[in-house]
Amino acid sequence: MDLSYSKGYEDLRAEVRGFLAERWSPAEDRDTIRAFRLDSIAAGYLYRSIPARYGGAEQEADPVAAQVISEEFARASAPGEVQGISTEMLIPTILERGEEWQKQMFVTPTLMGDMVWCQGYSEPGAGSDLASLRTTAELDGDHWVINGQKVWTTGGHLADKMFLLARTEPEAPKHHGISYLLLDMDQPGVEVRPLKQITGTAEFNEVFFTNARTPADWIVGERGEGWSVSRSLLRHERLMVGNPARSDALFRSMKKLVSTITIDGRPAIESPEVQQRLVQLEGWLETQRCSGYYQSTKELKGESTGTLGLTNKLNNSNFAQRIAELVIDLIGADSLLAPNPESGKRPGNERWMNQYMGSLGIAIAGGTSNIQRNIIAERGLGLPRDPLISDDRS
Numbered sequence: 001m002d003l004s005y006s007k008g009y010e011d012l013r014a015e016v017r018g019f020l021a022e023r024w025s026p027a028e029d030r031d032t033i034r035a036f037r038l039d040s041i042a043a044g045y046l047y048r049s050i051p052a053r054y055g056g057a058e059q060e061a062d063p064v065a066a067q068v069i070s071e072e073f074a075r076a077s078a079p080g081e082v083q084g085i086s087t088e089m090l091i092p093t094i095l096e097r098g099e100e101w102q103k104q105m106f107v108t109p110t111l112m113g114d115m116v117w118c119q120g121y122s123e124p125g126a127g128s129d130l131a132s133l134r135t136t137a138e139l140d141g142d143h144w145v146i147n148g149q150k151v152w153t154t155g156g157h158l159a160d161k162m163f164l165l166a167r168t169e170p171e172a173p174k175h176h177g178i179s180y181l182l183l184d185m186d187q188p189g190v191e192v193r194p195l196k197q198i199t200g201t202a203e204f205n206e207v208f209f210t211n212a213r214t215p216a217d218w219i220v221g222e223r224g225e226g227w228s229v230s231r232s233l234l235r236h237e238r239l240m241v242g243n244p245a246r247s248d249a250l251f252r253s254m255k256k257l258v259s260t261i262t263i264d265g266r267p268a269i270e271s272p273e274v275q276q277r278l279v280q281l282e283g284w285l286e287t288q289r290c291s292g293y294y295q296s297t298k299e300l301k302g303e304s305t306g307t308l309g310l311t312n313k314l315n316n317s318n319f320a321q322r323i324a325e326l327v328i329d330l331i332g333a334d335s336l337l338a339p340n341p342e343s344g345k346r347p348g349n350e351r352w353m354n355q356y357m358g359s360l361g362i363a364i365a366g367g368t369s370n371i372q373r374n375i376i377a378e379r380g381l382g383l384p385r386d387p388l389i390s391d392d393r394s
Ligand SMILES: Cc1cc2nc3c(=O)[nH]c(=O)nc-3n(C[C@H](O)[C@H](O)[C@H](O)COP(=O)(O)OP(=O)(O)OC[C@H]3O[C@@H](n4cnc5c(N)ncnc54)[C@H](O)[C@@H]3O)c2cc1C
Pocket: 118, 119, 120, 121, 122, 123, 125, 126, 127, 128, 129, 151, 152, 153, 154, 155, 360, 361, 362, 364, 365, 366, 367, 368, 369, 370, 371, 374, 389, 390, 391, 392, 393
């Protein structure tokens, strides 16, 4: 099996490398990063699949070219596309299912990070069984009036807007009575209450709606068809979580740390046990990478990625957890150190405990690992459906 890139792609790599050497020098400030992103879009490197009229680079679909570009951006630690819920989940959905005016209004500012969204799906009692959600939206003239509660809303305290699922047809069967709405967070009817996590931070929120209002046409897809819109979004969420580039970056960062740690006065990297675990992890990573290449090839040919495409999220969350476990085993109590309250200085290694706890969260977000296994078993392997459960998040 020859996994090297063809000459055309190696030429592209050299071109991207030249561009980065000329245009990118590490910077923190928002304006420099923004200008660099705009240059990168103009060069055809970022947001390649998004039409130019919505702020993208509008390039022909070529997953291998996209892979080469993202490898080079990662190598240079240059800011690539804005990542996260807004760009990787909402934007593909608006492009797929939204009205033209919605694309014009929401896509460009979101791509540039100027408009930040949160996802209002889960509710108390409606997570895996999402279709049981009870938040309601009723039309009142030219506005929807929304009442109810969401939970686990990542970044809700920072978001400008929310995409949410609400029940608009209370009489319809549960999957058919839901609509997919967009909402301004900054209004009296929306109350955001942060949830303090075990890590000490508060990234999630409860969000309460009391007669919150949103214009009648801030709906994606038809009224009552939000369930099918949300299905395309979850597919994007799982692709986002399953991206092998994330595992790669994590593995490199772990390897760098492990090469600086000592055990009983000797470099940890010389310990046979550590070596064995590293080799196992590298094996997983290479498997994921090859699986990524295989899936890209299939996509290039317009073929289905089959069962393999269903396994990405599960594999990626398992991998992140194993990496963090290895580091925590090696650095022990260091992983528990909090930032010094006087100097505010961070000891540095606490990020691995956060990484570990975060990896447990990733195994739940966007459809739990149990649900993923059900999907792989039923849709991928053709096994019978478990008669005792209903996997509504699939
Ligand atoms: C890091 C993180 C970020 C999140 N961000 C958001 C967000 O921004 N917006 C949002 O709306 N939600 C968000 N969520 C919520 C997330 O979507 C839900 O937690 C998830 O869907 C599971 O729902 P639940 O917590 O209600 O668990 P439950 O559905 O109650 O599940 C509890 C347990 O039962 C198992 N289980 C349930 N049903 C089945 C079944 N059919 N087959 C097998 N096992 C089953 C589950 O696997 C799990 O182990 C986030 C969650 C996490 C962890």
